[in-house]
Amino acid sequence: MELTEASARLEIQQQLANYANGVDSGDWELYKSVFTADADIDYTASLPLRGTPAEIVATFEPVFRDISWTQHYITNTSFRFEGDECQVRAFFHNPCVLPGVEGTAHHYGYYDHRFVQTEHGWxxxxxxxxMLHREITGNTQPAVTATSSGAA
Structure with a gap:
């Protein structure tokens, strides 16, 4: 693997982390920064939703306010470079607590991306x-609640 490809992989991997962190924290500017402004984002396998980053955020922002917590795990990433483009498949597991649902919803599947090299990076x-699988499991109460003690 050449240094330029290794560098591109790291940058794309960071973009996948930005995607997960943006959705999970409700940082919609971070989410949008993963995509080109005119990107085609297709969630129709699980939701009746497809559009540009701005259109997706307009739908997601009010919906995610009512989700008490969500956490994306993005793993098993594969890359196929073709010039200034890279086909990426990344698997996900997304446990979350949805409004009106008893228990934790688990979503399993993968994202297929076409990354392009732009003047602002990949x-x-x-x-x-x-979406490969969905299920609802058990109690939504965390075993341990994180707190900030101020200790290092």
Missing amino acids: KSAHMVET
Whole structure:
């Protein structure tokens, strides 16, 4: 692997982390920064939703306010470079607590991205979510609640 490809992989991996962190924290500017402004984002495998980053955020922002917590795990990332583009598949597990649902919802699947090299770095120009499995499990109470003690 050449240094430029290694560097691109790291940048794209960071973009996948930005995607997860943006959604999970409700930082919609961070979420949008993963994509080109005109990216085609397709969630139709799980939701009747497809659009540009701005259109997706307009739908997600009010919906995610009512989700008490969500945490994306993005793993098993594969890369296929073709010039200034990279096809990426990244698997996900997304446990969350949805409004009106008893228990924790678990979503499993993968994201297929077409990343392109832009003047602002690697950005996703196209993303398709494929849902492989969903289930609701047990109690939503955490075993341990994180607190900030101020200790280092």
